[in-house]
Amino acid sequence: MPLSKSLYIRGLQCEKSLWLKKKKPEVLQAPGENAQAVFDTGTSVGELACELFSSGERIEFSGDFDAQIAKIKELIKRGTRVIYEATFCFDGVLVMVDILRIGVDGIIINEVKSSTALKDVYIDDAAIQYYVLSSLGYEVSRVNIIHIDSTYTRDETLELEKLFCVQDITEQVKQKQRDIPKILNKFDEILSQNNEPSIDIGPHCTSPYPCDAREYCWHKQRAIPEYSIFDISRLRSDKKFELYGSGVIKFNNIKRSK
Template sequence: MYLSKSRYCEGVQCEKILWLNENKPNTSDDNGSEAILETGRKVGELAKGLFGDYTDVDYDTDINVRIEKTHNLLKDSPNVIAEASFAFNNNFCSVDILKNDADGVEIYEVKSSTEIRDIYLDDVAYQYFVLTSAGLKVKKAAIVYINNEYVRGSELDMAQLFNIGDVTDIVLEKQDEITSNISRFSDLGQSEPDIDIGPHCFDPYPCSYWQHCTQDLPTPNVFDIAVMQRRSKFKKYYEGKISFEDLENEDLNPKYLEQIDFELHDREPKIIKSAIDDVLNSLNYPLYFIDYETCQHAIPEIEGTKPYQQIPFQYSLHIIEKEGSPLKHKEFLASSDDENIIETFARNMIGDMPEDGSVIVYNKAFEATRNKEIAEMYPEFREDMDRFNDNMVDLMVPFRERNYYTRQMEGSYSIKKVLPALFPDDPELDYNELSLIHKGDEASNAFLSLKDKTPEEQKPIRKALLDYCRLDTLAMVKIWEKFRQVTDDVQ
């Protein structure tokens, strides 16, 4: 079997992935890797200049052309080659950064992660195998990764942004393992490998063939239990306790058993009036229903931010000024070229919530943490950020604590599950009816994509962002109204 470094790493995770990619790729349900790949590409491009001037081997050309160009560049040592390409038998790799010295070469594998993971060691060890088998002397093997403690100044400091981990000794220890794995991968037969599901389906990466490999399991099954730790699910799976019927009388967390019970016996909704009243009684007008959308940059673009820091770029705000007042809506969506997005976001939010009312959110930890970060970056906003956090009320709590629960929530307290459970026939509250953007990661990726688009191309995306975020806060208003309704009904 022909192997690249990515295919080798797939085989390390599970040989069935290799076989399915070759024989049944249409059974893959991969639907979220584009943004991750784009982040990796951007980090990789920046890192190419880590050691100064370099020569790039064009990744889009034929493999043989790339190998030949690399061979010619190696003659010009010392130099730095990006995407240097090599082959040995049916094994191929491109090295992100190759330092080519008179007495040998150094391999630098670039990752957009903030730590060195075991699979990265497999990646570099495979490259070492290919290069040394092709006759090169490899002096050093290293992994370049993101320093998440780096705080950007006015200019980007690459030496501070990247950490470099020397993994040469580990790579050398793995060479027998590499040889054994390559031999085993080359012997994959015509039939799908008989490999059962297990923790390897999610480690080091979620496998895109999960649906294919679990298609014969009963529905619902142990893997549908919300919040339950994965290792606990696999423990029950290996014990043969897979269906909800199998699990009904097991010694499990009461919340897991409650989900199973509601599913099997179609129980009536559970509503603990006192817990919901506690939420309602904690509210003070004006009511500010607010939701933030954020994005992350592996390479920090804003002075004072760290890699992968959550950057708030949008909010939706529904306001009820006093009992019986009409619902008002305000919103903010940053310009994609605003170099002070966080400051602009905060100023607009403070202007839109001037009074000392309840700040109502869904999942308090997220918005509260963003407010603390804003206060740290901009001390002039601290008083208002503290005010928001002191007045914050989390509508998620009754659902998380199972004080309000229905079968349709399927054990989850995510608003994406709660809303259709409470309002099953309202198209206005259906995220599936939205165009382009239906969940948070799509919103983040959409905003990040705006920089590369013309104003005309941005229009439908910006509208979709506004529509999506607006639904999040409208959903909270509807949940608040439902709380008032059900507590009145229970009385």
């Protein structure tokens, strides 16, 4: 099974989460209504962004990645200028480029996000796409993140050029390239093991994304009660983990520690 872009991002957030997803998926929680709503919004925004680059081609996914990859290769060979959700695979790493454009200087990777700002995780997201495409021998001239411009106010008609903001992140993506082979080797090593990695809970459980193994790690393994120091609303996250690190988990533990 190839390592997808979302698994790569999962592994960067927490190697245990990557291991669980591949080896023990039954402990992960299914996405709730909120997560599904976020996903649906992302899909709608992605479709709208495609309209910024009209006349592109899309290969409907048949369930066969090899066939999909071969068709994309063929489209590029035929001189197609814009391809939506273009799939590529290099050395077991599979990526889908939201909107791929072929310009005079090479390929432009456009990654679409439904958020209103550029986030660090988006750079990693685009960096693995750049890694796969450049390793396959394609000349990538530019990498963009396309996200919603929060300053845009809609009039009668929706103006897509104003709704979306395009940020060039090529340099940031290039700076990530040197570390990617080392990261992928580490992931291979982790996934070759039969025992789950020993990683404690921490701020990484919610950042950059809420982890779907929280029930398992927090409650089943670490026995964090329903109400704990993590529910103190005015306490900073780093302070909560500092208390947790010193063995303080329940409210009454705080009183005793005074």
